[in-house]
Amino acid sequence: xxxxxFSEGAEAVVLKEKFMGVDSVLKKRNPKRYRIKQLDxxxxxxxxxxxxxxxxxxxxxxxxxPRLLSAGRYTIRMELIDGTKLSDMQKSGGxxxxxxxxxxxxxxxxxxxxxxxxxFTPANIFVxxxxxxxxxxxxxxxxxxxxxxxxxILLMKRSIKPEEFQEFLSSYKPSGRSAIISKLAAIExxxxxxxxTMDSKA
Amino acid sequence: MAVLAxxxxxxxxxxxxxxxxxxxxxVRSMYPITDKGIVPTKVADFHSSHIxxxxxxxxxxxxxxxxxxxxxxxxxxxxxxxxxxxxxIAAKALALKYGKPVIPVNHxxxxxxxxxxxxxxxxxxxxxxSGGNSQxxxxxxxxxHYRVYGETxxxxxxxxxxxxxxxxxxxxxWGSTVAKASEGGRxxxxxxxxxxxxxxxxxxxxxxxxxxxxxxxxxxxxxxQETAFSMVCEAAERALLLTGRDSIVLSxxxxxSARLKEMLSLICKDHGISFGVxxxxxxxxxxxxxxxxxxxxxxxxxxxxxxxxxxxQKYRIDRVRITW
Numbered sequence: 001x002x003x004x005x006f007s008e009g010a011e012a013v014v015l016k017e018k019f020m021g022v023d024s025v026l027k028k029r030n031p032k033r034y035r036i037k038q039l040d041x042x043x044x045x046x047x048x049x050x051x052x053x054x055x056x057x058x059x060x061x062x063x064x065x066p067r068l069l070s071a072g073r074y075t076i077r078m079e080l081i082d083g084t085k086l087s088d089m090q091k092s093g094g095x096x097x098x099x100x101x102x103x104x105x106x107x108x109x110x111x112x113x114x115x116x117x118x119x120f121t122p123a124n125i126f127v128x129x130x131x132x133x134x135x136x137x138x139x140x141x142x143x144x145x146x147x148x149x150x151x152x153i154l155l156m157k158r159s160i161k162p163e164e165f166q167e168f169l170s171s172y173k174p175s176g177r178s179a180i181i182s183k184l185a186a187i188e189x190x191x192x193x194x195x196x197t198m199d200s201k202a
Numbered sequence: 203m204a205v206l207a208x209x210x211x212x213x214x215x216x217x218x219x220x221x222x223x224x225x226x227x228x229v230r231s232m233y234p235i236t237d238k239g240i241v242p243t244k245v246a247d248f249h250s251s252h253i254x255x256x257x258x259x260x261x262x263x264x265x266x267x268x269x270x271x272x273x274x275x276x277x278x279x280x281x282x283x284x285x286x287x288x289x290x291i292a293a294k295a296l297a298l299k300y301g302k303p304v305i306p307v308n309h310x311x312x313x314x315x316x317x318x319x320x321x322x323x324x325x326x327x328x329x330x331x332s333g334g335n336s337q338x339x340x341x342x343x344x345x346x347h348y349r350v351y352g353e354t355x356x357x358x359x360x361x362x363x364x365x366x367x368x369x370x371x372x373x374x375x376w377g378s379t380v381a382k383a384s385e386g387g388r389x390x391x392x393x394x395x396x397x398x399x400x401x402x403x404x405x406x407x408x409x410x411x412x413x414x415x416x417x418x419x420x421x422x423x424x425x426x427q428e429t430a431f432s433m434v435c436e437a438a439e440r441a442l443l444l445t446g447r448d449s450i451v452l453s454x455x456x457x458x459s460a461r462l463k464e465m466l467s468l469i470c471k472d473h474g475i476s477f478g479v480x481x482x483x484x485x486x487x488x489x490x491x492x493x494x495x496x497x498x499x500x501x502x503x504x505x506x507x508x509x510x511x512x513x514x515q516k517y518r519i520d521r522v523r524i525t526w
Contacts, residue, residue: 010440032439033472034465035432038389119398123444139397155398 011047011138016080023080024069027051029138044074051137052076054115061113063106064133081135083128087159090122095160097167099125102132104171107152110134111180116144120152121159150183203272205500206260206296207493208253210289211281211309212333213240215249217256218489219264219271220497223319226264228483228490229256235374239364246284253292260489268300275496278306279517280334286513294508304511305496305504309487310335310519311348313453315498316491321478327447329438329466330519332454333360336434338399338441339519346524351441352399359430360456362403366426369411370419377456380423387424390417394429399441401433431462439469449476457485502526 007014015026029044031037052071055078059065066078086103089095103125110117117124118139126133141148153172157165174181204226209216213235219227233240233248261267276293279286297304314328328339328348337353357365360377367375372383393409395402410426442450452466463479470477484491502525 008443010436010443032436034435034468036389036428039394039428039432042391043394121398151397 019069019077024077025066025080027076027078029074047138048074048076051140054137054140054142057113057142058110058115061109063109063113064131066133066135081126081128081133083126083133086122086125086127089127090160095122095164099127099132100164100167101171104168106132106134108172108177111149111152111177114144115140115142116148117152118148120155146179146183147187149180150187153180153184154187204264204266204270205273205275205493205497206271207275207307207489207496208289208293209277209309209487209489209492210249210285211277211279212285212487213245214487215252215256215288216487216489216492217260218491218493219260219266220490220493223494223497225490225494226266227260228488229259229263230483230486230488231256235376239368239375240282242282242284245282246288249285249288253288271302273303273305273496273500275305275307275492277309277312277492278512279514280309281515283513283515286515290511290513294511297508303500304506304508305499306506306511307492307495307499308517308519308522310337311522312491312495313485314339314348314451315495316484317451317453317478317480319494320480320484321451321476323449323451323476323478325447326449326451326478327438327442327445329434329450329452330454331359331434331452331456331462333364334358335454336401337519338438340441340445340447341524347522348519348524350520351445352401352437355397355400355402356404359403359434362407362430363427363456365407366410366423370414370423372419377459380427381459381461383419384424384427385420387420389428390421390425392425392429394433396433396436399437401437403430406430427461431459431465434462435465435469438466442469442473447475449478452477452479453485455486458482498526
């Protein structure tokens with residue numbers, strides 16, 4: 001088995017491997033030497049465990065996420081999604097409307113299961129064929145409160161163009177999720193967010 | 203020709219003189235902090251009573267006189283209103299009396315720019331940590347400005363450490379006292395809040411306060427500091443990998459922490475990139491960094507009417523157009 005680094009995040013290294021004849025990815029939370037050992041071990045263990053649990057819960061709830069193949073103390077093995085990240089689409093021409101709508105629908109399903117993603121950005125959404133897949137649940141929380149769900153939407157709002165966000169939001173069906181939407185408005189009124197990005201008048 | 207500038211955003215009054223990027227004077231006086239922290243009006247009084255002598259000393263140190271000064275800079279914000287006003291009024295008074303232009307400078311930009319200047323980095327990821335601010339940033343174009351990739355969702359890491367020092371009865375109530383108290387401490391579990399590239403500190407502070415009744419100050423201080431700095435570092439590493447830069451600068455008051463410097467330099471080593479942190483006199487608040495940026499603004503053609511030069515307590519860094 002040849003290990004080939006597929007991508008590296010702040011949290012984990014992702015390796016592409018054959019697993020029992022299938023293409024799979026192995027997500028490994030390696031130690032970070034800037035942190036003291038106890039904190040490092042605790043964070044890696046807790047996040048790996050939580051991510052595996054949440055992926056299972058999402059799979060059972062019908063949210064499109066990669067299938068879980070196995071989980072260890074600091075590793076999760078899952079099926080390889082052959083597709084394109086929304087963040088790569090942004091760099092080459094923009095995100096298609098259908099992908100925005102499907103991402104919103106997956107996020108809505110996730111929120112209805114009580115789960116907030118915690119890092120819901122175009123870098124964590126894959127388009128594969130007709131489907132959209134959500135990845136990376138290391139910062140996710142189950143039994144999430146409205147504020148955590150609102151932050152998922154806020155992160156997306158900050159990452160895509162205003163017209164893309166309008167498309168996204170209409171497919172999230174805000175009418176049925178008014179508590180989350182009013183929380184989003186409340187967070188945006190907080191001082192620190194008011195001029196998060198520079199506007200043309202500045 | 204040279205630029206003279208005032209810094210008075212918080213407890214330190216600074217007067218700096220810079221000429222062609224060279225620091226010729228950097229005079230600083232600090233309000234003596236007691237267990238009550240910073241009382242804004244008292245600090246403003248302190249600044250007012252020290253400002254004339256600071257200007258004289260800056261001229262003595264640099265060997266220059268007012269005739270050599272081309273423009274007067276000051277900190278517009280962010281900062282504490284009454285304190286900012288002292289530097290603002292002094293700048294305008296000097297400018298009117300001697301017929302010089304006034305240049306309002308963003309305090310956060312100045313902390314980052316002086317570190318870039320010292321190391322000669324052109325486009326680093328910036329980790330800016332101070333009492334009131336904690337942000338991960340980088341320069342972006344159209345229009346050219348510092349974009350905030352992530353930041354504290356509640357209080358700055360410095361104010362959190364100061365607050366803990368007061369709760370634990372440590373004096374003087376600031377970060378280096380907490381660092382000293384934490385030496386040899388053991389880790390106890392603390393809440394760790396990172397949301398993407400943002401982070402939050404109030405939950406951590408509340409938890410640490412509760413732990414003080416069950417654990418030693420040393421263990422709580424150690425765990426608090428390790429947890430808070432690890433949060434900032436994780437957010438910085440994520441921003442680094444997302445934006446792909448070849449260097450990191452660490453700036454602001456909390457950049458004086460030896461432990462935080464160590465942690466970020468390890469991240470830089472692991473990714474094979476350069477790391478820059480200024481000497482402490484430039485991470486503490488100072489007038490030289492304000493003069494440095496005022497000079498850059500002046501040379502790139504910025505000009506301001508005296509009437510438009512006020513203070514802005516919440517002058518966010520991402521509202522500043524970078525003209526150089």
